[in-house]
Amino acid sequence: MTNGTNNEIIAVRTRFAPSPTGDPHVGSVWTALFNWLYARHYHGKFILRIEDTDRTRFIASAEMKIIETLRWFGLDYDEGPDIDGPFGPYRQSERLNLYQQYAEQLIANGAAYYCFCSPERLQEIRKEQKLRKTPIRYDGHCRNLDPQAAFSRRAAGEIAVVRLKIPFNGQTVVDDLIRGRVVFKNSVIDDQILLKSDGWPTYHLASVVDDHFMQINPVIRAEEWLSSTPKQLLLYQALGWTAPRFAHLPLILGSDRSKLSKRHGSMDALKFRDDGYLPEAVINFLALLGWNPKTNEEFFTRAELIKRFELKAVNKAGAIYDRQKLDWFNAHYLRSLPPAELVHLAKPYLEKKEVEKLPPAALGRVVGVAAERAKTLLEIPALTTFFFKRPAYEPSLLNWKQTVADLTAQRINRLLEILKDLPAADFTEDNLENIVKSKINDEKLGVGETLWPMRVALTGLKESPGPFTVAAILGKEETLERLSEAMKKLS
Known part of the structure; x- marks a missing residue:
């Protein structure tokens, strides 16, 4: 970086200097991020300094919470209270x-x-x-x-x-x-x-x-x-x-354009982790608050953010914090994860006893299917429950639109006949879709009249992954048993 007045080369050293008076909030992480990006862009140093001179509000555990927050977000610092440097100590009380x-x-x-x-x-x-x-x-x-x-x-x-x-x-x-x-x-x-x-x-x-x-x-x-x-x-x-x-830096504003505060929702930075957001998604989202990368592209790796970041591209006006946009970013990053990493990250949110029911390959398919519809890791359990437990639902839910129960029962019975003849080894999503849809067309069974009750029988839901996807993961035996249970509900 050069001095703006005489072009003298200046070593870049930025700092994040929070007060240990409470949990770090989203605004703190945003400030830390911009300091981190600037330091990394100019191959400088990023320093953590603890400003603990306000003894009336001092909270002993807050420093570790600050460090934990920076680590979860991947904002590594070069000097700080737990990393020796040439200009310490890094606590003001010392x-x-x-x-x-x-x-x-x-x-x-x-x-x-x-x-x-x-x-x-x-x-x-x-x-x-x-x-x-x-x-x-x-x-x-x-x-x-x-x-x-x-x-x-x-x-x-x-x-x-x-x-x-x-x-x-x-x-x-x-x-x-x-x-x-x-x-x-x-x-x-x-x-x-x-x-x-x-x-x-x-x-x-x-x-x-x-x-x-x-x-x-x-x-x-x-x-x-x-x-x-x-x-x-x-x-x-x-x-x-x-x-x-x-x-x-400009203010972060809520959707009502007032300064972001607790009335706009929880501002605790580590709540993102607890709520199932990925640090890469939150970093990408926060980087675009108030900073214009001069492109229509919205997804950036850390390396790309570091390469592009400049203070001259930061806006003066307040930045709008849009939680729905964050959800959109997180959903994208979830779907982009390698299967093994997705399962690893999702496991803490799933019940251990349920995870142990499935072999690793099947668990990977379950989590992968759920991630196609989830915005956060926290949403994955609700989208996978029916894989682990047989669903409870009202019999009337099995009926497609105005279809009567007798016709629905006929369609489920025909599904049972078709699927019983299919070898378990051929119980794949593609095979199921090709065979069942071919029978529906040949016999004029009606797509909605047949596939709707199949979906409900397998998941108990109006909205879920496709019935062939679910059936392939459940396997032949469990699929047939759930369809048989649906028949009993209608009788």
């Missing part, structure tokens, strides 16, 4: 001394200051600003305190936070890789808190320090962080560091 060091340096340089205002005073300020309908921001009460006096108060144990001095005048320009030039007036930017009273950093200080020392460039993150970027650019400036490039 880097506190570094943040405190640079907060003190900013104070010493006059770029930051101690603020001793109580929560009650700050609340009163906000209340007054709301009444006056002015921007909600700190009023600078402690900004001009004598530095030595402030230091003495802090040394004496008085509670304080550290704030960055934001210039009153001028503007800060964000040259965004997706949105272009975005201008912010400094007069509306708050004197942000860098270090809390307990010595822990805020997001702004920790992310800037870490991105600098981990050599992250570019920073690719969600649109919601765009308004924080001028604060961070001013912090880079105060520290005397060169800022990385920034790219802010």
Whole structure:
């Protein structure tokens, strides 16, 4: 990657930096994916950093859930909390001394200051600003305190936070890789808190320090962080560091064009796995949210996504999350799986006692037939139940349209006569179809009048794989027994 201003070659190092405060959601995976694709496209590094400075919402098990999620989606990272790298540690809770060091340096340089205002005073300020309908921001009460006096108060144990001095005048320009030039007036930017009273950093200080020392460039993150970027650019400036490039991804929207949330369904990323989606399908689907590959083709391997991906092809407008489109992608990927892999992936969703009833070849045929109609692995059991158990159904379901029961019984009886004469070794889908359809035509039995009750007798369903497919998998003996049971239901 080259620097946009002087064509200097820059090593690409992107990062996914989640907070361990809950289960990773679809938006998190989307952000991680775009960082991963960009790093792989430019033969760079993709880093996992755990931003665990919010101790009030911290969940101890969340880090492993983050790692598990990235692994299931196949988003491998080069450095992280469980993979050593040159710029660790990769948990912010293990880097506190570094943040405190640079907060003190900013104070010493006059770029930051101690603020001793109580929560009650700050609340009163906000209340007054709301009444006056002015921007909600700190009023600078402690900004001009004598530095030595402030230091003495802090040394004496008085509670304080550290704030960055934001210039009153001028503007800060964000040259965004997706949105272009975005201008912010400094007069509306708050004197942000860098270090809390307990010595822990805020997001702004920790992310800037870490991105600098981990050599992250570019920073690719969600649109919601765009308004924080001028604060961070001013912090880079105060520290005397060169800022990385920034790219802010568009929002993911629900079908109603509002920001995607739990009311649009579960957003837990690993729920895709539990619901029987394939990681390759979800990755393909998510990659096309907000990114235009400049082709009508929609199915891409990971290698193809990596080769094509560019930030300049990411849209500014929000991306619509369409679950039906995801189902369509997943159905395609299911049908594309090699038979052995399909069976391997489907087995956890099937009852063990049922799987053990069939030899591997027959199980492969059962799962393969179900996959032709399934959108997810989770749907396969419901589409295979009749292969393992004889179906229960109302006798009236056997009748084709307005056909009376006596005529239906005649057709089933004729099927029994035809199939009894067929050797078990010849009980294949093609043979069954050729022989039965030939008899139907020769004897004018009626396709619907004959094949409908055959389908229902074998599956108990109105919609199912074709009756010849089902009969071939069930075998001669089971097929004849189910047809005989249907006759009994009608008598």
